[in-house]
Amino acid sequence: MHISLLLFDRITALDVIGPYEVLSRLPGASVHFVAKREGLVRTDQGLGLQADQRLQDVTRSDLLVVPGGFGTDAVAQDADVLAWLRQLHTTTTWTTSVCTGSHLLGAAGLLRGLEATTHWASLPRLLDYGARPVQRRVVEQGKLVTAAGVSAGIDMALTVAARIAGPDVAQAIQLAIEYDPAPPFAAGSPDKAPAHLVELVRARSLAARTARR
Amino acid sequence: MHISLLLFDRITALDVIGPYEVLSRLPGASVHFVAKREGLVRTDQGLGLQADQRLQDVTRSDLLVVPGGFGTDAVAQDADVLAWLRQLHTTTTWTTSVCTGSHLLGAAGLLRGLEATTHWASLPRLLDYGARPVQRRVVEQGKLVTAAGVSAGIDMALTVAARIAGPDVAQAIQLAIEYDPAPPFAAGSPDKAPAHLVELVRARSLAARTARR
Numbered sequence: 001m002h003i004s005l006l007l008f009d010r011i012t013a014l015d016v017i018g019p020y021e022v023l024s025r026l027p028g029a030s031v032h033f034v035a036k037r038e039g040l041v042r043t044d045q046g047l048g049l050q051a052d053q054r055l056q057d058v059t060r061s062d063l064l065v066v067p068g069g070f071g072t073d074a075v076a077q078d079a080d081v082l083a084w085l086r087q088l089h090t091t092t093t094w095t096t097s098v099c100t101g102s103h104l105l106g107a108a109g110l111l112r113g114l115e116a117t118t119h120w121a122s123l124p125r126l127l128d129y130g131a132r133p134v135q136r137r138v139v140e141q142g143k144l145v146t147a148a149g150v151s152a153g154i155d156m157a158l159t160v161a162a163r164i165a166g167p168d169v170a171q172a173i174q175l176a177i178e179y180d181p182a183p184p185f186a187a188g189s190p191d192k193a194p195a196h197l198v199e200l201v202r203a204r205s206l207a208a209r210t211a212r213r
Numbered sequence: 214m215h216i217s218l219l220l221f222d223r224i225t226a227l228d229v230i231g232p233y234e235v236l237s238r239l240p241g242a243s244v245h246f247v248a249k250r251e252g253l254v255r256t257d258q259g260l261g262l263q264a265d266q267r268l269q270d271v272t273r274s275d276l277l278v279v280p281g282g283f284g285t286d287a288v289a290q291d292a293d294v295l296a297w298l299r300q301l302h303t304t305t306t307w308t309t310s311v312c313t314g315s316h317l318l319g320a321a322g323l324l325r326g327l328e329a330t331t332h333w334a335s336l337p338r339l340l341d342y343g344a345r346p347v348q349r350r351v352v353e354q355g356k357l358v359t360a361a362g363v364s365a366g367i368d369m370a371l372t373v374a375a376r377i378a379g380p381d382v383a384q385a386i387q388l389a390i391e392y393d394p395a396p397p398f399a400a401g402s403p404d405k406a407p408a409h410l411v412e413l414v415r416a417r418s419l420a421a422r423t424a425r426r
Contacts, residue, residue, distance in 0.1 A: 037380025
């Protein structure tokens with residue numbers, strides 16, 4: 001089970017670490033962090049994550065994870081990354097994304113005519129890629145599985161883990177990472193959070209997207 | 214708001230990235246990854262995380278996060294790290310842990326007489342440090358806040374974020390990371406998961422602890 005996780009600058013750390021923590025525990029998993037260049041990428045809050053392989057080192061994979069973050073706007077313009085996504089997708093059993101990672105799949109032309117999801121604040125932009133935006137935690141379209149924002153990658157990965165290895169293995173992983181969530185507030189989606197906070201986060205998200213560091 | 218997150222080899226990535234993703238979004242947050250040596254540490258599943266500062270570079274911090282992982286057994290024997298934890302704790306407003314990170318706080322002598330939690334499979338071992346083990350998602354004892362296994366660090370960090378900056382800020386962060394969890398199974402704690410999986414995960418956890426790579 002060869003698993004590739006794409007890294008790039010201004011990635012959101014939890015987008016990639018959530019699925020990593022689940023999928024790396026699958027029996028026989030071999031996990032590969034792949035970026036344009038070998039070495040450190042910096043997340044959108046400054047943490048350094050190490051890419052051990054370059055795009056050209058990875059020509060096939062059973063499972064691809066494409067995370068999001070404010071860096072996706074730049075990566076969506078990068079023909080090398082988009083070509084790699086398209087090529088790898090022809091070899092995968094599962095092609096997945098978290099948060100605005102689905103915009104990269106879209107920019108690579110892989111979402112045309114399909115239902116897909118992303119971070120709630122950037123859902124309408126999926127229309128630009130010919131996808132059909134759906135506000136749901138995890139959206140499955142055959143081998144293509146997209147997740148909502150940031151933390152949704154954990155739920156997506158458990159869903160895919162169950163498809164790959166069965167419900168017992170997925171539940172054992174859930175228990176190992178003690179994923180019995182108990183957030184102190186019920187503000188995790190725009191239909192549950194107070195309206196003034198929805199507007200605040202939407203405005204900040206737009207500001208961060210347009211601030212090209 | 215100076216935030217220090219401890220890194221070490223064989224750390225569990227999500228233990229540290231969950232709190233990081235929440236706390237780094239606090240207004241005025243300045244986030245520091247600290248390890249015995251500057252450079253890469255490797256998580257227990259192989260990912261490289263970059264430590265930008267050494268223990269001796271960080272002599273005070275408003276908030277300390279001590280993550281867990283199978284590497285904690287080795288770190289609990291490291292007098293330099295334990296001395297650093299003790300010293301930094303005298304300067305913090307909040308001292309926190311995730312998963313078996315609480316065993317490091319315990320080994321440093323910081324949990325004596327206090328209620329504390331950790332990963333469910335290693336809860337009884339907290340007695341070794343004079344702590345009172347409690348199976349709860351987040352345990353608050355004044356400025357000392359411990360979380361249950363791996364993913365519980367997200368709930369802990371949102372709890373602490375609310376104490377620091379108020380419920381509006383905490384909820385805005387929850388919304389920004391779209392933390393509206395919807396796991397496909399209800400197997401995230403030993404009282405909910407099927408009994409045979411509880412025994413399987415407990416046995417594996419013990420095996421991984423004793424396999425000293």
